[in-house]
Amino acid sequence: MSSDTSGEGGLQKCEDCIAPAEAFSVIANETRLSILEALWQAPERPVSFSELRKEVGMRDSAQFNYHLQQLTDHFVVHTDAGYDFRQAGKKVVSAILAGSFNEHPRLDPIDLNETCADCGENLRATYEDEMLAVNCPDCGKTHGRYPFPPGGLKDRTDCEIMDAFNQRVRHLHCLAADGVCHECNGKMATTIVRDDDDRLGLDVRVDHRCEQCRHRLHSAVGLKLLDQSAVVTFYSDHGIDLCTKPYWSLSWCVSDEHTTILSDDPWRVRVAIPLDDEELRVTLDDELNVVETERTRSAATDAKSAA
Template sequence: MSDAETAGAFACEECLQPAEAFAVIGNETRLAILEALWEAPERPVSFSDLRRRVGTRDSAQFNYHLQKLTGQFVRKCEEGYDFRGAGRAVIQAVLSGSLNQDPEFGPVEVDGECVDCGGSLVAHYADETLRVECADCGRLHADGEFPPGGLEDRTKDEVMDAFNQRVRHLLCLVSDGVCPACNGRTEMTITRTGEFVDYDVHIEHECQRCGQTDPTSVTIALLDDAEVVSFYRDHGIDLNAAPFWTLEWCVSDDHTEVLSEDPWRFRVHIELDDERLVADLDEELTVVDATRESL
């Protein structure tokens, strides 16, 4: 099947236009129906049970609003009603807090020290973005989108742990060619003069569907590499739990050599105790060779 045929296979002449879709859910009763579905202990939910949960006495009026949702946001089956992906996404957007919250906090001190000056690190949150930087020189160590809902019912340490895991998982997605925003295809470009933090080499993943860009470092790809994870485990450290902004090789180019630009080849040095791991990466940022050396 050609690219044009593939695109045609996914075309949808009967799908709602975005403005129509937002108009459908822009109603208090319909949003209440979606919330009731979400809160139901089991799904599908019968018509009568769903109406009882919403609290609408007029059966005909309730059915009118439910039918407006059915097809695009809700699916009907023999047992009752359940979510479609779009309906679940609406509730998840509400729960994330992005639609109705705009909190701020910080700066608060967090684990790690500045890779440039050795100063303490602080985190602060605004505009749905969490940033980690040096309290003394301002050197940025990490930043990323973090929906406001992630702040609820969490201590500062729990927020930072959640941020660490969220960034890692999103980076895995873009590295695998999947846009975390729309699931479109991402393409990676490597340039010598980057503008992201203080890196000499700039890695950018751009979605070919929605245009979202995700800049990263060369070494961020090593966070879940088997050789690197094993190296840390052998030294008694769980790399998967370590805040990535505390890893000097991850937030600095000081441990990275550019071996070649055509094609791109990199060598990364990671030291722990009396041992060094030397990892060679290709243009896809895949480890093609890894050796250990005694210091």
């Protein structure tokens, strides 16, 4: 991987970058990791040399200084007031706390109260390889499978884990729709495609793909609407806080039962959101911009009235 960051947008060649292998070799040392952890736990930063050495518990000042200097400039910054993190140093500690490097916990399946959008049976959450998935054990339909670092399981009940997972998935898709990759902060491209490989059991799906690290997210079209103001207001008018509603409990978020393709050149897709005796119809363009909303009586209510 090159350290040349020249390119579009006025980026200049990196003069003081180090190769990834060298960067990992710098932190592959117990004392240096202890220094980073001591910085993290400090009540205030910057931290003086003497205070940092005291927290790490190393008596040999010269040896401690050697390890600290190995971290300086790339993981730690030295100012007149003491030592503080550079962003890379924070990333190292946060990854350790997340448990991604050294923890491989097991989690018993969690039976959920919410039901499958396809068959109506109760859903189940499972955890494997740092991925949390919500599936129907009866018909096999997936309601989402996303990365969930081991640290997210600590000191949480099953209910709290699922609440955190719900918010994390919302955040991931919100970032992706805004063009930001949650993995590397690279540019995320969004497209609507026909789901020819049936990976989600949909006729049409949304693909988010990072142009830098190639990370991908896939979902039903409706998932984009969880934080859309008209949709949030629609639920609020019916006494429901959409912000805390599990996304997997909303059929318009995990299936295309309520999705209609109006055009595919260019793309125009309408999502009909039924709630009580009303229906909110939201039309999106090929970039998932909302171009029209219509609030009307639900089809079921109209049919009942006609009868």
